[in-house]
Structure formats: structure tokens, C-alpha cells
Amino acid sequence: MAEHRVIVFPPSERGGRRVQVDGETLGTAFGLHDLAAFLQRAGLEGVDELDVAESPVIEWHGGGPEEWRGTSWTP
Secondary structure, three states, rough: OOOOEEEEEOOOOOOOOOEEEEEEEEEEEEHHHHHHHHHHHHOOOOHHHHHHHHHOOEEOOOOOOOOOOOOOOOO
């Protein structure tokens, strides 16, 4: 994964986080499973939820891999 720049943006107010690889937005992930699926579709084969949670290559903006809900989210 080191050759790709992966950015996970802060959670939106509605929840979920925008995911960008090499400057291209792949979509909104609502958890680690979604993020791993986006990265696999982007050509990063063999990536799973544990990989994305612990990868030093992923830039987490506005919280780490445990943050997925926006500020206005209520259960």
C-alpha cells in the first residue's frame, strides 16, 4: 500500500467518511469493511479490515479508524 496515498476524511454530519486514493474520491465509507472494499477495488489486493485499521500509510483526518459518526448523529 505504500505507493498509494490514502486519505480518510473526517466523519460527515450524517455519518460516514469520504475516502480518497491518489487524489481520486472513491466514495463514502461507513466502517472499516467499506474502507477495505474501496481499497481492494482501487487495486490494493489482499487488504482487510485489520490492515486498514493499523496501516501507517492511511492518513486519518478528524479521528482514527474508530470514528465513523458525524457530530449531529443521534442513536
